[in-house]
Amino acid sequence: MKKPLAYRMRPTNIDEVVGQQHLVGPNKIIRRMVEAHMLSSMILYGPPGTGKTSIASAISGSTNSAFRHLNAATDSKKDLQIVVEEAKFSGQVILLLDEIHRLDKPKQDFLLPHLESGLVILIGATTENPYISINPAIRSRSQIFEVKPLSIEDIIVALERALKDEKNGLGGLAIKLDENALLHFARSSMGDLRGSLNALELAALSTPGNEENEIHITLEIAEECLQRKALVHDKDGDAHYDVISAFQKSIRGSDVDAALHYLARLIEAGELIIICRRLMVCAYEDIGLGNPAAVSRAVTAVQAAEKLGLPEARIPLAHAVVDLALSPKSNSGIEAIDAALTDVRNGKSGEVPLHLKDSHYQGAKDLGRGIDYKFPHAFDNHWVQQQYLPDTIKKAQYYEPVITGKYESALAQQVRQLREKSMD
Template identity: 50%
Template sequence: MQNEPLAFRMRPRNLNEVVGQQHIIGETTALYKMIENGHVPSMLLYGEPGIGKTSIAFAIAGSSKLPFYSLNATHAGKKDVEQIVGEARLAGKVILFLDEIHRFNKLQQDTLLPHVENGSIILIGATTENPFHDVNPAIRSRCGEILQLKRLTLDDLVKLLANALKNEDRGLGKHPIEISEEQLKKIALSANGDARKALTLLESIYFASDEVDGVTIVKDHIIEHLAQRIGVYGDKAGTHFYNLLSALQKSVRGSDTNAALYYLAHLLETGDLIAVCRRLLVMAYEDIGLANPEVGAHVFAATESAKRLGLPEARIPLATAVVEMCLSEKSNSAYSALDAAIKAINEGKTGDIPLHLRDGHYAGAKALGHVGYKYPHDTPIGTFGGWVDQQYLPDNLIGQEFYKPVISGEEKKLAAIYDRLKSFKKDI
């Protein structure tokens, strides 16, 4: 067993050994009480790597005493599934832990699902991807619980590390180690909520440290060297990456500069510069919009500069763009107005284009009645430019308003012009 990684050896053997995730598996939860009373439901465990999905599955198996089998959907075949179905027939009921369940193919499902439905196989699926996006509905419908795990807290990780240092059978308890509470906190902080990373880092630190008179002495510089980038997690095509993009946009929209820079930093550490630039450009028009039209040009310049510079220098113009967007006035009126127009069209609110607006640049247009258009530039109105009162919307949409100005920043001026032009229409 000592040849196995520390993170593997320290997996909880029952529910009472689980560290963290108390909102899911704590003693007061319904799931804990069900399992203690001998009932294990099929479930999906959803969350980032290293935060306890596999550990919870093993702990449930240990507490329930039912036969337990583990498969990874990335390489499990139909024969693997059939073998577990056969075991279920013999045992009456088994637990199957299926990691990366979102990769389960239809053939495997067809073999397994009837047995999950009749209860002979209790399915515990684990996924890092949003189960509502990436797990087949047939699987979801047979799992009564869809449980979203959280990253472990600093206190959770310190407790986990302390347990590993004390445990003589499975941890490092047989090896005298000199390590301070502050150093444990540094390791926990570097792991960024990931139990596997925390234990892996602790094990690496142990083997990288010098022994003096039979005691392993942990030095700060060893922790700092091994902890580099250990907290970074993000699959460019995965749910967490899109959650980071979403959090970045919502932080900018909410004018929280510090949160926005935090999510930008995390996104840039994943290395997908193009996706970040695309999202920032969208945000400039979606969330800042007419309140500060110059921001669109500024963000475009920043993202183009970032793409030309590449990482790590790209972070400099992007940081400038994010701070400017956070602190800018905001408006979503323009794209909201367009969405309202699209909605109206999709609801069948359409009509004929007025004849005077139709193309009149060909012989015969006059015979079709495409006449009467008034050229606005021929009628100046103050310092605004040309304007003339004439119908533009189809007859059945006259009076329909899609645009609703937001009184913010530069749009205050545009809103005043919009209202003034409406008043002219009434007067003429």
């Protein structure tokens, strides 16, 4: 039986890995390990289909090491023993262990000495947070790397590579893939490259060719193979971004019904990652200090949605959208940091005042560092008059409260009082 396209297109070396440039890009940690031939055990965690197995396969291919793939939940201790015996014979084996968070104690105890000796290079893969779900004994012997959801651009690169690859991909077929169909394959898998590749293969193999044996894959075929509707049938995808823009602007504008409408359109298109990211941005950018409790609730809702996945994710997402849309709004936080960044980028910084400089080293006092610093907790109300900004911008004021809720009203009163006292 022919293996799925996603399996066939797994990278054979580190240069073929799609995305994850924070790990495999030039001068990044995993590439450094490979190029220096100094591999160590690691745990890769992140959503399904984002490249954990691909990275393990690429490491193996780039180092010419033997590569074995087991599952911590379903494979036995005997299977691990076979891998270890092979390592003793060949010198070293890279073992990809899926669902490593389900590794039981007998298997773990068997593996540990072989990880210590470097005989087995363990690459554990999990969708769970390893700091919570993985035994400390394994964690302490491994480096932990987060594998992030792939961008739309990353997935398009992988899809186009599969369309051209005649050996492992679909390059032997005469495929005409409409641009809006390509975009839909890339967007609707929610960062899961495996899902995009396998949907593309289904479309290619189930669509009859025309008289010239050309297989024409349209947006409608892509929708059917993905079982997700596209937001719009526009060629360049502009309306896709229009819906995302309208979603945030409706929340910012306190139109709860419009916000729910655009949320529904994004949910129907399967855009969970985009919804979660946009909600987080909106919470901090538009609600901010107007209602910090709502911001925290939005973060919790996003975390729940990511855990649940669609369709259940619609429930916490709807709660967050209603909460944020009807909440007091404030953009004072983003305005404040942008004002400070403008000064820094324009060269308005200056030297840190001497009394604020680090004094935790021998000779600091001889340089006048930290001598006149006043420790606020030693004074009434834990405050004392002293200069914190550099001399060149000592009168700069970046934060300007927006009085739209009780919380920022209290902040406004506090900052006004402190600034008045500082001028005395």
